[in-house]
Amino acid sequence: MLRKGIDKKFKFLPLPGTEKAETLNNPYCGMYRIYRFIADCDQLQPDGIPIEKVLPDTNQQLCLVEINLLPYNEEFLSEEALNIIKRIFEHFSKHKKQMIVRFVYDLEGKGVLNEPKDIAVILEHMHQLSPILISFTDFIYILQGLFIGSWGEMHSSRYLSERNMTRLAKQLYECSGEKTYIALRCPSFWRMIFQTYQPLDSDTAFSGIQKARFSLYNDGMMASEADFGTYGSIRALDSKAYGDKWVREDELEFQYKLNRYVPNGGEVINECPYNDVLPAIETLKKMRVSYLHSEYDEKVLDKWKRSLSVSEGTLWKKKSAYEFIEAHIGYRFRIEEVNVSLAGDKTGCLKTILKIRNVGFAPCYHRFEVKLIVRTASYTTVYEYPVDTDTSRWIPGEKVELTGILSTEEWNQNTYVLGLSVYDPRSEQAIKLANTFSAPDHRGIYSLGNLCFGKGNRS
Structure with a gap:
């Protein structure tokens, strides 16, 4: 878990994620x-x-x-x-x-x-x-x-x-x-x-x-x-x-x-x-x-x-x-901001806030599974953190704020990749986002940035 003083060493390095001008080909629209x-x-x-x-x-x-x-x-x-x-x-x-x-x-x-x-x-x-x-x-x-x-x-x-x-x-x-x-x-x-x-x-x-x-x-x-x-x-x-x-x-x-x-x-x-x-x-x-x-x-x-x-x-x-x-036509989800900081409760957890906007003409009308993903660069270790949100109510034009608390107890590396997964269990498809973040695997995990810890500050 995080040691005392980690707040001075922890950094979140976001990846560039501008919107791309292309059709996403998502289900139901x-x-x-x-x-x-x-x-x-x-x-x-x-x-x-x-x-x-x-x-x-x-x-x-x-x-x-x-x-x-x-x-x-x-x-x-x-x-x-x-x-x-x-x-x-x-x-x-x-x-x-x-x-x-x-x-x-x-x-x-x-x-x-x-x-x-x-x-x-x-x-x-x-x-x-x-x-x-x-x-x-x-x-x-x-x-x-x-x-x-x-x-x-x-x-x-x-x-x-x-x-x-x-x-x-x-x-x-x-x-x-x-x-x-x-x-x-x-x-x-x-x-x-x-x-x-x-x-x-x-x-x-x-x-x-x-x-x-x-x-x-x-x-x-x-x-x-x-x-x-x-x-x-x-x-x-x-x-x-x-x-x-x-x-x-x-x-x-x-x-x-x-x-x-x-x-x-x-x-x-x-x-x-x-x-x-x-x-x-x-x-x-x-x-x-x-x-x-x-x-x-x-x-x-x-x-x-x-x-x-x-x-x-x-x-x-x-x-x-x-x-x-x-x-x-339909829904189009665009991430507009990603912030990661210490939770501030001395537990060593990280607080993640994502701001996402539906820029499409319509809602998606379905409740997708939304998860924050923390993984190693090689994918040998993957941690999943479900986000409590109802995507069926992500209304066009409105900004939605997603909050996740990431428990770090089992983390033992100095660098992790923070990602986001939006998945539809009914069609069994990953939902594509409008940002230029890469989706490197079949699960459609979008890499948002790197979580970096100073050497000697992990146990």
């Missing part, structure tokens, strides 16, 4: 592609590639897996269909992807014509799928929609009444894994189903109750004043029904509060002033967007790729707006 399947066919559509031969994008953590149930819109799912769906989930799970899953009955814009004529069929399909959904809960991040409407987007459907959507939402909640989010197409649907004008608060967030697992998605993002029907013309203060669609300003404010605790994402469409770079970035921040379709709408995405980033400072100055947006 970023760009995604769509992979389409039909429940009675074991091939990717329309390519005809067998399920097990499909190659998910290696640069994307998220995959939107769309499964068309149209062949069964008047009957129960067959054992063959259930087996095909299970094989689809197995395949993307083997590739360590987080799936956004959308079940649909329509891909033609004919929701009323193609969806089941009896809601009981949809409810039974959810029940049949339940064992599969629950068994893949670690890989199914979000169930998008309630199976209904054109393209599964919850419009042009016979089941948009409060009674029907409440039944469908409750059934899907009960039939899916406890960790799986369910995304609704409009904020008004969220208010209607849960009979409240108030979004989630800190007490109900992450509690597991039904409304704490319901999030949003928007496939008409920044397309117009109303995002092509996502919003309406009623001011929130004038609303007389939970299902009213509010004006854009009020809906964005509602999402800003709700999506502090549940994810939001979708597609940008229809090149227009609403998705010009400056208003787009402000909207993505306001909506707390954590996932975006990487292939649609090309005109909007190309506009961002042709435009320079408008970020303040020099870090992103030469990067495109698209590169800036891609790197900030």
Whole structure:
């Protein structure tokens, strides 16, 4: 342990850790592609590639897996269909992807014509799928929609009444894994189903109750004043029904509060002033967007790729707006300060204070394991010190202070390396940080600096 007088000899030599201008490719956020399947066919559509031969994008953590149930819109799912769906989930799970899953009955814009004529069929399909959904809960991040409407987007459907959507939402909640989010197409649907004008608060967030697992998605993002029907013309203060669609300003404010605790994402469409770079970035921040379709709408995405980033400072100055947006969708953790000192209680312990900021557009919505690591240069000795913090509540823009007390009783070297590890047990991945600190091993330990003790001051 530390001897008396060590405070005069101890030094912490921090390593440089400036931010890097690149996408981190962390779980649960970023760009995604769509992979389409039909429940009675074991091939990717329309390519005809067998399920097990499909190659998910290696640069994307998220995959939107769309499964068309149209062949069964008047009957129960067959054992063959259930087996095909299970094989689809197995395949993307083997590739360590987080799936956004959308079940649909329509891909033609004919929701009323193609969806089941009896809601009981949809409810039974959810029940049949339940064992599969629950068994893949670690890989199914979000169930998008309630199976209904054109393209599964919850419009042009016979089941948009409060009674029907409440039944469908409750059934899907009960039939899916406890960790799986369910995304609704409009904020008004969220208010209607849960009979409240108030979004989630800190007490109900992450509690597991039904409304704490319901999030949003928007496939008409920044397309117009109303995002092509996502919003309406009623001011929130004038609303007389939970299902009213509010004006854009009020809906964005509602999402800003709700999506502090549940994810939001979708597609940008229809090149227009609403998705010009400056208003787009402000909207993505306001909506707390954590996932975006990487292939649609090309005109909007190309506009961002042709435009320079408008970020303040020099870090992103030469990067495109698209590169800036891609790197900030979801969460992005940046260490801003590291301080190490004697604890001051004569125990010889060291007190470590880290200041870290989420500079992304959204929270991570998950509780990651955070540990301070003290190791020798050769890794022959490694000490771990868990940090008591809840990463799901690291809100964008807010600085979080992490404190750790490092017991030195077993230390017998003059030099150690101080590191930080952020790890997600659900996806079994180390979380990448935005700093230039090196992550030298598979555990993703970021080296923050060296702990140095004067010779003769160890026992």
